[in-house]
Amino acid sequence: MNNFKTYIKGLGVCMLLLLTGPISFAQSEGSTIALLNTTEMMIILVLFVMLLVLLVAFYLLTILQVMVREDGIRKAKEKGLAYIEEPSAWSKFYDSLTGAVPIEKENTIVLDHDYDGIKELDNHLPPWWTYMFYACIVFAVIYMFLYHVSGTLPLQTQEYEIAMAEAQANKASAEADGNAVDESNIVFSEDPAVISSGKTVYNRNCVACHKAAGEGGIGPNLTDDYWLHGGSIQEIYNTIKNGVPDKGMIAWGEVLSPAKMNDVTSYIHTLKGTNPAGAKEPQGELYTEKAETE
Template identity: 50%
Template sequence: MRINFNYKTIITCALVALLSQSATWAQDATEATKSAATANSGEWIYYGIATSIFFILFLMTIVIFKMKAINKAETGEPVSFGKWWSVVNSKIFTKAVPVEKEEDILLDHDYDGIKELDNSLPPWWKYGFYLTIILAVIYLLRFHVFKTGPTPEEEYRTEMSMAAAQLEEYRKQSNDNVDEKTVTMADAAGIAEGKKIFGQSCFPCHGANGEGGVGPNLTDDYWLHGGRINDVFKTIKFGVPDKGMQAWEKTFSPSQIKNLASFIKSIKGTKPANAKAPQGDLFTETASVDKTGAASDSTKTK
């Protein structure tokens, strides 16, 4: 089977395909820019340009070698696809020397009858290496000389800010926007959920019933870091690193911390067996209202 290639038609079709692909890349880059809000707006554009350059060079190389193969044909007729591919493969992918000419590149090295040929590196490898050098120069100029693009640290900070904003929006939509300033006691269902969390994560240090162990007793009237629901929420959320208590804000959601704090408040006065001796300050619940009108449910005494 013989295939008659018209190089003008090939180049025209390739350019049309390239322009269509470039438009697609530009559209994708625009959509990526809108969704990422300038976090990495130029990333897809640079990938598209680099891929386009490589595609054009590769296509032009194939066409050139095809034309040479045709011109070298002794009969003047288009060569077969198999023969054309053999020429392209030997010139581009392997640059292999014919077996009958291997003596010309034979080195003097001889290891137990095994001899070495001085073959060239595959052209595709060399072209890829040259391309990495070009891209490295472009990267250096863009990010470290002209500083027209974000550094990895800047991209990280931008993405973290976006993630924080998305998390905040999610919490607002899911009614999970409670913190140590706004937390209130959970209902019975919430306290039951807090009991499950306590039984899974808190009992090693505070005992199965809150009687204390490594950590303090949670059922008496004494507290090391405040006995209001707000104080308990804050202690769970941020932890007490110098006392060995970890921060749970990355493990539990605000609503889960609320439920856990509410359960801890609910077990006051239960007097479990083997309760640990009191630690901290005596805490007394009150029903007073402060000057701002906000409810104040606690006082501290030594």
């Protein structure tokens, strides 16, 4: 009984340490914990509770094992017998996997062969190895049937051919919806649908820096003939696609599809010469259409 009380006290101390540890950590590392959102905190809390339950269960199991052993010793003494401890569940499970013969029983599996005083034991393969061998045979049969007999699953060569066919189909689809546009084939379009789409993209993403009419704000004026990074359609598209990180313009190629960048490039072209009120002073170098053709 005294031992039992000692174990319970020890369990209480462990629980107290487990509970106060995270609290003291949170107090000393409050700035770090504050960065975690509610979901992350809940996940951490659940994991901590699970760990606590496992530790408590392991501790209680240890206590029960000790109590059972002490009770067995007491009963054996009362009967005047020697106490023989029962093997644990883990020991039984391990023995069932290995099939090892105890050293004290090895004389039962000694073979008649004698090589200069060296004798051989008739040990069989461990059960786990035998089970794995059988599992490999079953897997091989299933694999052979699925891949080589019925053709249910494709072989590596067939997988490659399927992947290439899908890539070609995706490429054709991209070309059909305009996503194959790049600096090498882009052209200004006067199609009202393209201009309307480009205006929508511009109003959603460009107005904050270039203003609604393109007169310029944080970013440069888009309605005059002066350009910081080139005024040809290829250069404008490239600027939109790759951005100007050192001046705060993000690479829109990571956000917009090529077709959308094509549309907004054409829309920006329509802003040229509109001379909106409050337009920003020219910046960059003068660009003319004539200079592009020469």
